[in-house]
Amino acid sequence: MEVNHILLKYFPNLSKQQQAQFDNLFEVYVFWNAQINVISRKDIDLLYERHILHSLAIAKVCTFNPQAQVLDVGTGGGFPGIPLAILFPETHFTLVDAIGKKIKVVSHVAEALSLKNVTALHSRADKINKKFDFVVSRAVTSLKEFYPWIHNKFTPQKKDNKFKNGVLYLKGGDLSDEITQSGLKNIQLFPIKNFFDEDFFETKYVLYFPAKQ
Secondary structure, three states, X not given: XXXXXXXXXXXXXXXXXXHHHHHHHHHHHHHHXXXXXXXXXXXXXXXXHHHXXXXXXXXXXXXXXXXXXXXXXOOOOOOOHHHHHHHOOOOEEEEEEOOHHHHHHHHHHHHHOOOOOEEEEEOOHHHOOOOEOEEEEEOOOOHHHHHHHXXXXXXXXXXXXXXXXXXXXXXXXXXXXXXXXXXXXXXXXXXXXXXXXOHHHOOEEEEEEEOOO
């Protein structure tokens, strides 16, 4: 499968290397998904829309600076971390998941694509000792449960970032009650339908909130 036109539609400035890496993702995930199921069988043919492009919605909200450190919590098969690592090759991404077989897939995918800016760790997020500029994740749990895992994982604020150090979280549906129950302040919602035309994104959002609450 060639680089899906859906990526070039929204990210027309991908380098040849990035195009090749995104191109290779399909074959690599089909191979590993047959051995260790990390993507639902019905979704594998929609990999570019429902997983890769969905992950890259974060990039429409926030451009990560070179040398920035980003933690992907509950990465599963590598989303959103792997697509973001391709798009931001000078940013370092640490992908963590509590399920070892999923991290095995992530490690093999990163190796197959020669991603030097990815570290894959079999761990719970709250056990990670390192500090990060940003945390990203894709709907691993409620916001109320999520924030305590990562509240102390942030580096001091850097002046050159568009956003203050914080969280970029992919979520869908009516989030009003969840946001209220979380007690988190200064949450910004970015509807993904404003970035991408596909119906899949109609009720999906990128949520941002700063590290300090």
